[in-house]
Amino acid sequence: MGLDGNKMLQKMKRLSEAANMKQVKPLSYALFPGYHCPLMGAMLTIKEIDDSVMVVIGPDECAYYTQLATSGGNMKANGCRIVSVVLDQHDVTFGCQEKMDEAFAELMEEFSPKVVYLVTTCVVEVTGDDIDSMAIGYEAEYGLPVIVVHAENFKTDDHLPGIEHTLDGSIDAMEEQNICDCVNILGLRLGDFKKTEVYGYLQKSGIDIGLMLPGKASADSIRTAPNAKCNIVVHSVGLPLAKEMKERFGTPYVVFERYSDPELILSCYKELFAVLDKEMPSELENMYSEMAEKTKSASEILSGKTYISGNTALCNYELHKFMAEKLGVKPLLLQISDMDDDSIEFRKKIIEICDPYVTRSANLGAIGYMYPLLKPDFNIGAGNQLELRKNKIAVVRMMNAYNTLGFEVCRMVIDAFLAANKESEMMKNGDFGKMPHGMMRGGMGR
Amino acid sequence: MSLCRFYPTPSDRMAIIWSLMPIGDAVVLEYGPAGTTHFGGGLYSSLGLELGRSLFTTHISEDDVIMGDVSRLENAILEIDEAYSPKIIFVVAAAVIAVIGTDVAGVCHYMQEKVNARLISFEEGGFRGDYTAGLRSVYRMLARELAKPAPKKEKTYNIVGASAGSYRVRSDVWEIQNLMREAFGYECGCVIGLESSVDEIENMGGAELNLVIRTEALEAAEILKNNCGTEYYYGTPYGYSGTLNWLTEISKIIGKEISPTLVKRLKEKSMYLMPMGGPMGMGMMGRQKQKASVQGDYDTLLGIRQALEEMNIETENLICSHSIKAIENSDPQIRFLGKEKERIELFKSLRGEWCLGSDEMAMFCSENDYFTLISAPFNSKYQYATHLPFMGEKGMDCLLELKNDFFEKFDY
Numbered sequence: 001m002g003l004d005g006n007k008m009l010q011k012m013k014r015l016s017e018a019a020n021m022k023q024v025k026p027l028s029y030a031l032f033p034g035y036h037c038p039l040m041g042a043m044l045t046i047k048e049i050d051d052s053v054m055v056v057i058g059p060d061e062c063a064y065y066t067q068l069a070t071s072g073g074n075m076k077a078n079g080c081r082i083v084s085v086v087l088d089q090h091d092v093t094f095g096c097q098e099k100m101d102e103a104f105a106e107l108m109e110e111f112s113p114k115v116v117y118l119v120t121t122c123v124v125e126v127t128g129d130d131i132d133s134m135a136i137g138y139e140a141e142y143g144l145p146v147i148v149v150h151a152e153n154f155k156t157d158d159h160l161p162g163i164e165h166t167l168d169g170s171i172d173a174m175e176e177q178n179i180c181d182c183v184n185i186l187g188l189r190l191g192d193f194k195k196t197e198v199y200g201y202l203q204k205s206g207i208d209i210g211l212m213l214p215g216k217a218s219a220d221s222i223r224t225a226p227n228a229k230c231n232i233v234v235h236s237v238g239l240p241l242a243k244e245m246k247e248r249f250g251t252p253y254v255v256f257e258r259y260s261d262p263e264l265i266l267s268c269y270k271e272l273f274a275v276l277d278k279e280m281p282s283e284l285e286n287m288y289s290e291m292a293e294k295t296k297s298a299s300e301i302l303s304g305k306t307y308i309s310g311n312t313a314l315c316n317y318e319l320h321k322f323m324a325e326k327l328g329v330k331p332l333l334l335q336i337s338d339m340d341d342d343s344i345e346f347r348k349k350i351i352e353i354c355d356p357y358v359t360r361s362a363n364l365g366a367i368g369y370m371y372p373l374l375k376p377d378f379n380i381g382a383g384n385q386l387e388l389r390k391n392k393i394a395v396v397r398m399m400n401a402y403n404t405l406g407f408e409v410c411r412m413v414i415d416a417f418l419a420a421n422k423e424s425e426m427m428k429n430g431d432f433g434k435m436p437h438g439m440m441r442g443g444m445g446r
Numbered sequence: 447m448s449l450c451r452f453y454p455t456p457s458d459r460m461a462i463i464w465s466l467m468p469i470g471d472a473v474v475l476e477y478g479p480a481g482t483t484h485f486g487g488g489l490y491s492s493l494g495l496e497l498g499r500s501l502f503t504t505h506i507s508e509d510d511v512i513m514g515d516v517s518r519l520e521n522a523i524l525e526i527d528e529a530y531s532p533k534i535i536f537v538v539a540a541a542v543i544a545v546i547g548t549d550v551a552g553v554c555h556y557m558q559e560k561v562n563a564r565l566i567s568f569e570e571g572g573f574r575g576d577y578t579a580g581l582r583s584v585y586r587m588l589a590r591e592l593a594k595p596a597p598k599k600e601k602t603y604n605i606v607g608a609s610a611g612s613y614r615v616r617s618d619v620w621e622i623q624n625l626m627r628e629a630f631g632y633e634c635g636c637v638i639g640l641e642s643s644v645d646e647i648e649n650m651g652g653a654e655l656n657l658v659i660r661t662e663a664l665e666a667a668e669i670l671k672n673n674c675g676t677e678y679y680y681g682t683p684y685g686y687s688g689t690l691n692w693l694t695e696i697s698k699i700i701g702k703e704i705s706p707t708l709v710k711r712l713k714e715k716s717m718y719l720m721p722m723g724g725p726m727g728m729g730m731m732g733r734q735k736q737k738a739s740v741q742g743d744y745d746t747l748l749g750i751r752q753a754l755e756e757m758n759i760e761t762e763n764l765i766c767s768h769s770i771k772a773i774e775n776s777d778p779q780i781r782f783l784g785k786e787k788e789r790i791e792l793f794k795s796l797r798g799e800w801c802l803g804s805d806e807m808a809m810f811c812s813e814n815d816y817f818t819l820i821s822a823p824f825n826s827k828y829q830y831a832t833h834l835p836f837m838g839e840k841g842m843d844c845l846l847e848l849k850n851d852f853f854e855k856f857d858y
Contacts, residue, residue, distance in 0.1 A: 037481020
């Protein structure tokens with residue numbers, strides 16, 4: 001009983017055969033747990049914005065789950081108040097303007113926010129209530145920025161558009177400022193930028209951090225964000241806002257994602273310090289040489305190995321390009337959720353070298369059927385832990401990935417693969433007893 | 447009062463899913479955006495439901511929403527049928543699918559001939575009422591569509607109307623099963639609303655009696671009575687006297703005596719609570735009646751009130767967590783405050799009371815109250831135990847201990 005892995009593999013496309021996500025098929029038609037939705041992405045971002053109110057507009061289910069997710073644990077909303085306008089049959093039929101007006105007046109009276117995010121869901125996007133116009137009306141009436149985040153789930157396969165739309169919508173809460181020696185960090189989805197290598201070098205050069213979005217932000221830090229000397233885009237979700245800020249406020253930006261390849265990292269550093277009009281610290285050149293050497297040595301050990309990958313905290317296609325091109329470790333199957341234009345060059349290079357299978361992400365039940373057929377050495381990102389172990393596939397653990405940026409990413413990637421390689425050899429030799437405690441646990445999710 | 451500050455009342459659809467998921471040999475397939483399923487997984491696992499191979503989603507795209515493409519649903523049905531061979535696939539439409547009006551029942555109808563599993567659809571989408579409407583819908587469907595007449599099996603009964611959404615429901619079911627075993631030597635056939643297999647539900651018509659523990663299950667009990675000839679008793683055992691009364695009513699229906707040992711024990715414990723009945727009762731003499739406010743499901747409110755009365759505590763407020771419109775001749779003391787703000791104001795106004803309710807009540811009753819979690823939402827608590835009921839003898843033992851804490855806190 002179960003799915004037919006061979007059938008699934010036959011239907012699967014190669015990376016070269018898929019020009020867009022529509023052409024990428026899921027492993028199975030029945031998914032579990034399925035993708036996160038943009039509402040989740042919006043929630044993760046807005047809940048960290050002090051003096052804000054997030055209004056979920058949708059059926060009681062969307063409102064309930066958002067409350068459930070943020071009512072405790074590490075997802076708890078801190079400076080933000082999360083509320084909802086629950087739509088019933090009447091609102092669906094006759095529109096929700098009246099209810100929205102009443103709810104907005106209530107939230108203004110009770111919470112006195114400095115910025116309000118109206119987050120839509122599937123139902124309200126289908127019924128066509130004009131939430132954007134309502135927001136304009138509330139801005140005029142109450143004199144504060146009201147930002148609409150369109151978070152319908154039927155246009156996307158993951159939660160990232162929710163983050164992206166929260167970010168680019170926030171530009172309407174920004175005001176022209178005098179420029180000072182600080183940078184904004186755009187797109188850091190999880191983790192702490194202040195723990196990264198890049199932060200350390202910025203500090204040494206006398207550069208402060210302005211707005212971090214996503215991150216611990218406030219209505220005021222968003223308002224004053226155009227005072228930054230430049231924006232550093234650490235993930236593509238921050239790119240639309242960076243482009244918009246460049247156009248509206250003239251703020252330059254540097255794309256400096258969690259790249260693995262030392263050459264690319266060095267060029268990012270060079271570009272960053274050039275934009276900041278500061279001299280690049282000399283030790284960065286030394287670090288580049290060290291990482292280039294480390295890459296070369298690791299390739300002698302790892303070359304010829306293979307892996308399956310889910311989404312990771314890194315720049316995914318760049319990671320796969322680096323693995324295939326510089327380390328000789330080839331991806332056999334990539335579980336993906338986007339094929340954006342920004343990564344097209346990375347994809348071209350991957351195709352030149354190995355052309356892996358591609359499927360949609362977040363289908364942990366079905367992915368287990370691929371392990372015995374593809375027989376990879378390693379797994380990166382989310383995986384079916386039980387099946388991975390059964391098939392002696394080592395997990396690549398990069399647990400600190402969210403707190404890295406710069407050459408430390410390269411070091412972490414190589415070290416994680418070398419550790420996984422040892423684990424793989426032990427598993428294949430049946431040396432389970434020698435494996436350190438916790439080695440069989442999960443890897444790095446998205 | 448259109449703003450919802452905390453949890454909205456769960457919808458019919460949510461209850462449909464949490465009531466169908468525990469059915470063994472069946473699969474719940476959500477036709478809708480995957481994000482809802484992923485997000486919902488957090489709730490369902492907090493209710494103690496097993497997620498593996500019990501819940502799937504098709505996900506949807508703009509093609510489904512704009513063009514009415516149902517091929518994802520068709521393919522998912524075929525795939526689940528082939529891969530997992532469930533006896534039933536419950537196809538549950540998401541809110542957005544209900545809004546655009548996709549004919550999910552129609553798809554299931556023409557797909558039925560292509561699969562071995564039985565296809566049963568739910569098209570409510572979350573717009574036909576609160577969770578009690580969903581519970582009604584599931585109980586009714588199981589009674590009408592699955593349960594079959596069967597030769598009567600002596601000394602067996604079913605529990606009809608459990609809900610995974612109720613706090614400590616598995617403990618309460620465990621206590622009912624203990625009571626029925628000790629009182630009459632009866633064994634439980636199946637529990638409608640919690641873990642039961644398709645076979646068990648199909649064969650539930652063979653039981654002598656159905657114990658209805660929620661008002662929402664009364665319609666299902668009537669269907670079972672008409673179709674399978676099974677008598678039913680509606681009520682819940684709370685408090686010592688309440689439990690004995692409950693057993694007495696059951697005894698009348700099945701024509702069996704209650705175990706004398708159990709009767710003696712419950713009577714003794716009950717006497718202990720009476721003024722002059724013992725140290726606990728003596729302590730109550732001359733004291734002013736203390737007050738309690740309770741928030742929960744309709745039947746929980748009735749039961750807890752019974753237990754509080756036995757402890758000589760006056761119930762000042764009985765706030766129902768769901769609409770009571772559908773309940774015929776509902777108890778006049780029980781109120782449903784549909785507006786969140788009214789509930790918050792009420793909870794904030796309580797002083798020196800025993801507050802028994804949900805996380806929402808806990809948030810607003812003051813430090814000058816004594817709080818006990820008894821109802822949903824209960825996100826603040828994970829339920830490991832299945833032997834800590836509020837119902838029955840053991841439930842009353844527990845409530846008595848809590849009452850003592852309440853009295854100690856305020857030096858009553």
